Amino acid sequence: MHLSALTLASLPADIHTPIYDRRRYAPGVVHLGLGAFHRAHQAMVFDQLLSTGDTRWGIHGVGMTRPDLVNQLKAQDGLYAVRIADGQGVKWQVPGALWRTSVATTERDTVVQAIAAPSTRWVTLTVTEKGYTPALAQLLLDGLRLRQQAGLSGITVASCDNLQGNGHKLQALVKAQISTHDTPTQDGDLLSWIGTHCAFPCSMVDRIVPAATPEVLAAASQALGLRDDASLSTEGFWEWVIEDRFADPSDAALLQSAGVRVTGDVHSYEEAKLRMLNGSHTAMALMGAVTGRPFIASCIGVPHIREFVVRLMGQEVAPHLSRSDWADYRTALIARFGNPYLKHSVHQIATDSSQKIPQRWPPSVLGQIAQGASFEHHALAAAVFVRYTLAVDESGQAYALNDPQAESLMALGTAQRTEPEACVRALLGREDLWGSALPQHAAWIARVTHWHQHILQHGVDHAVQQLTEA
Numbered sequence: 001m002h003l004s005a006l007t008l009a010s011l012p013a014d015i016h017t018p019i020y021d022r023r024r025y026a027p028g029v030v031h032l033g034l035g036a037f038h039r040a041h042q043a044m045v046f047d048q049l050l051s052t053g054d055t056r057w058g059i060h061g062v063g064m065t066r067p068d069l070v071n072q073l074k075a076q077d078g079l080y081a082v083r084i085a086d087g088q089g090v091k092w093q094v095p096g097a098l099w100r101t102s103v104a105t106t107e108r109d110t111v112v113q114a115i116a117a118p119s120t121r122w123v124t125l126t127v128t129e130k131g132y133t134p135a136l137a138q139l140l141l142d143g144l145r146l147r148q149q150a151g152l153s154g155i156t157v158a159s160c161d162n163l164q165g166n167g168h169k170l171q172a173l174v175k176a177q178i179s180t181h182d183t184p185t186q187d188g189d190l191l192s193w194i195g196t197h198c199a200f201p202c203s204m205v206d207r208i209v210p211a212a213t214p215e216v217l218a219a220a221s222q223a224l225g226l227r228d229d230a231s232l233s234t235e236g237f238w239e240w241v242i243e244d245r246f247a248d249p250s251d252a253a254l255l256q257s258a259g260v261r262v263t264g265d266v267h268s269y270e271e272a273k274l275r276m277l278n279g280s281h282t283a284m285a286l287m288g289a290v291t292g293r294p295f296i297a298s299c300i301g302v303p304h305i306r307e308f309v310v311r312l313m314g315q316e317v318a319p320h321l322s323r324s325d326w327a328d329y330r331t332a333l334i335a336r337f338g339n340p341y342l343k344h345s346v347h348q349i350a351t352d353s354s355q356k357i358p359q360r361w362p363p364s365v366l367g368q369i370a371q372g373a374s375f376e377h378h379a380l381a382a383a384v385f386v387r388y389t390l391a392v393d394e395s396g397q398a399y400a401l402n403d404p405q406a407e408s409l410m411a412l413g414t415a416q417r418t419e420p421e422a423c424v425r426a427l428l429g430r431e432d433l434w435g436s437a438l439p440q441h442a443a444w445i446a447r448v449t450h451w452h453q454h455i456l457q458h459g460v461d462h463a464v465q466q467l468t469e470a
């Protein structure tokens, strides 16, 4: 038997389950990008708010393209179990905030209507770095225009993707879309209505939530006594820092009561998280992919990789952060990376590296350059990225490059077997990855070339050892 509204009551007593009525009210939140992360992060915050008796936080979850997860969740009435596990212990919880589900590609009108529904107060987004397209902006605009025409209230539109200034980026995308597509009068009206009534706060979200593995699904059915095809595994740690900018200002206090940090300064949290957590993640993921280590925990468990990550953060990232408690943050991160319950696949994190690297590495490298300081760790990481584009690991196992730029990266990357230097130059010349300054920087290119040669000759581990023993 599956987990569902009908079987919920049969769960063991120690599993935390929703205590509120999930059928009587319309959702107040439309979430775009219904994946693992949202279900183990914001959906659990909204679950907590619903538990207080505030019925406005039910979610209409929208899968952007693939129907499989949405179908599984539909079959389970939007219910799924989350294993929260780390050094502090293991517990299971079934959040109940997901009330409706749709797929944007096949049910676009339903999604537009959901954004325009009178009960909707928030739209949250985790559509990944590559999801910020004109099509996304148009989807939002179609919903917002209906709200404006119906004389409804404005809403909070909160981007929760790993992008610096994510709220500003989303707002700019929506504005640009209005100017390109609407007629001048409509255009001005809608633009000023959005400006006056809607809010696009920046936000930083953090919780490690790997894609579920068969092991997690098996553990779920063991713990629940029911089959759950949508279960997830995560850590105890979570953080949501959001800019104090809401369509309904009273949401600030509510979110705070559920453990969310509401602040005027999201920026310092964003930059620390993107460059320390995500920057190290990308470096380890690429190292793991090339050396054949499957999980982040297997990488951080190797002393020289651990030392590499500690130094990358302390020597090259931290000096440019406005967050002063970075040393504690780093200690916590190292422990989180080592969480043995999180089988966080390096290939999952290496997915879309071309979209992730720009936020994660170049700001620190440029900061080091400006101070005349060393950027060896980032240079080595960049060299591993070049090696990664060969799509075969050091023991000869092929892997797929899952990236919107896969074709062009592999076309450039293949040349490293015969013309390694030209290949490094070509890959480092791409402004879409490195920005406009780094491709011109001779010392940067020279150091990446150095480490790349070392890697081709002696392997990634040897290079990392040499750097960390220096």
Ligand code: CS2
Binding pocket: 162, 205, 206, 207, 208, 209, 277, 278, 281, 282, 348, 349, 350, 356
């Ligand atoms: C990871 C993130 O896949 C990735 O790119 O770096 O998903 C990371 O696990 C989260 O941002 C943690 O909050």
